Amino acid sequence: MLDSLPSFARLEAELGKLPGIGRKTAARLAFYLLRTTENDVEALASALLEMRRNVSFCQRCYHIAEGSLCQVCKSSTREQHCLCIVQEPQDLLAIERSHSYSGLYHVLHGALSPLDGVGPDDLKIPQLLRRLEHEPIEEIILATNFTVEGEATALYLAKLCREKGIQVTRLAHGIPSGSDLEYIDAGTVQQAVAGRRAF
Amino acid sequence: MLDSLPSFARLEAELGKLPGIGRKTAARLAFYLLRTTENDVEALASALLEMRRNVSFCQRCYHIAEGSLCQVCKSSTREQHCLCIVQEPQDLLAIERSHSYSGLYHVLHGALSPLDGVGPDDLKIPQLLRRLEHEPIEEIILATNFTVEGEATALYLAKLCREKGIQVTRLAHGIPSGSDLEYIDAGTVQQAVAGRRAF
Numbered sequence: 063m064l065d066s067l068p069s070f071a072r073l074e075a076e077l078g079k080l081p082g083i084g085r086k087t088a089a090r091l092a093f094y095l096l097r098t099t100e101n102d103v104e105a106l107a108s109a110l111l112e113m114r115r116n117v118s119f120c121q122r123c124y125h126i127a128e129g130s131l132c133q134v135c136k137s138s139t140r141e142q143h144c145l146c147i148v149q150e151p152q153d154l155l156a157i158e159r160s161h162s163y164s165g166l167y168h169v170l171h172g173a174l175s176p177l178d179g180v181g182p183d184d185l186k187i188p189q190l191l192r193r194l195e196h197e198p199i200e201e202i203i204l205a206t207n208f209t210v211e212g213e214a215t216a217l218y219l220a221k222l223c224r225e226k227g228i229q230v231t232r233l234a235h236g237i238p239s240g241s242d243l244e245y246i247d248a249g250t251v252q253q254a255v256a257g258r259r260a261f
Numbered sequence: 262m263l264d265s266l267p268s269f270a271r272l273e274a275e276l277g278k279l280p281g282i283g284r285k286t287a288a289r290l291a292f293y294l295l296r297t298t299e300n301d302v303e304a305l306a307s308a309l310l311e312m313r314r315n316v317s318f319c320q321r322c323y324h325i326a327e328g329s330l331c332q333v334c335k336s337s338t339r340e341q342h343c344l345c346i347v348q349e350p351q352d353l354l355a356i357e358r359s360h361s362y363s364g365l366y367h368v369l370h371g372a373l374s375p376l377d378g379v380g381p382d383d384l385k386i387p388q389l390l391r392r393l394e395h396e397p398i399e400e401i402i403l404a405t406n407f408t409v410e411g412e413a414t415a416l417y418l419a420k421l422c423r424e425k426g427i428q429v430t431r432l433a434h435g436i437p438s439g440s441d442l443e444y445i446d447a448g449t450v451q452q453a454v455a456g457r458r459a460f
């Protein structure tokens with residue numbers, strides 16, 4: 063039925079390539095875009111092209127940046143001796159939103175996953191090692207995810223960094239704010255008990 | 262934190278205007294679009310612009326069309342005496358997918374809803390009345406939704422069409438295929454009992 067609507071079918075197909083957008087959602091979005099103002103559609107198309115033209119990755123920490131350095135690396139007020147290592151730019155943004163950290167970052171763009179063929183050279187780990195040689199880093203905070211791959215990556219990096227005599231810490235593992243103990247998985251409770259602190 | 266990323270923030274904002282796409286989904290899509298190939302992003306942007314340039318509505322039935330008439334109206338094999346009235350182009354596509362109807366359509370682009378200020382002149386009802394004067398329509402199938410607004414629209418149109426001496430039918434109301442009676446709402450069961458047929 064869409065054979066006679068090649069442009070509509072093509073937009074549906076392109077929208078359907080986006081993650082989490084299935085056939086039905088793609089159709090819903092295409093119908094919305096057909097009814098909205100032409101200005102809105104042009105604004106979306108130009109935002110897409112402009113983003114790809116202007117946004118790339120920071121040459122120092124690999125966070126997203128417009129220009130050669132990201133906002134954190136450009137800032138003169140950030141603590142230069144502390145480096146927080148995260149998997150993705152989104153993780154960096156989550157830590158920034160918590161307003162709890164004022165040091166620098168390094169974004170790995172993934173986590174080690176030998177089964178998927180992801181080794182240290184597929185991540186920004188060689189670039190991290192170069193930074194550790196040239197920058198006065200004294201503490202490294204490992205903020206990779208608390209998943210199998212994230213934990214493996216943290217262990218791997220901890221070993222590398224300790225060999226260089228840098229202090230290594232890991233984000234605290236425990237019960238999240240606002241949780242009922244009853245509904246927390248056993249592994250997390252176990253970590254929270256093992257990591258209990260004076261009160 | 263996105264202050265220094267105006268292009269990225271702008272794309273997030275534009276994506277966030279789409280229906281069913283919230284702040285988090287918009288961010289996820291923007292990060293995906295940052296990582297995918299430049300070709301994919303250009304293909305999406307050009308599909309958006311091309312769809313808006315090429316797709317509009319059929320001048321006869323108001324289904325979506327590339328050109329002045331839609332595929333149904335252009336076809337020489339469709340039954341010209343039967344007209345199925347639907348609320349939206351998506352409803353027309355659903356009936357076409359069922360391969361159960363070979364007549365013409367008329368798309369209202371909405372349903373009567375006095376509380377929202379939607380009256381007959383806000384829908385394609387004047388255009389429908391003009392078609393009934395000029396086309397040899399003998400039967401009208403009311404296929405508006407089975408909601409309060411859809412039922413009200415069906416009642417309104419049934420009255421208009423009967424005055425013109427046209428036979429009016431409504432899609433059957435009842436239990437959908439594959440359902441457990443236990444889980445069907447009482448209103449639907451009531452309609453199914455009232456509409457029971459010889460077996």
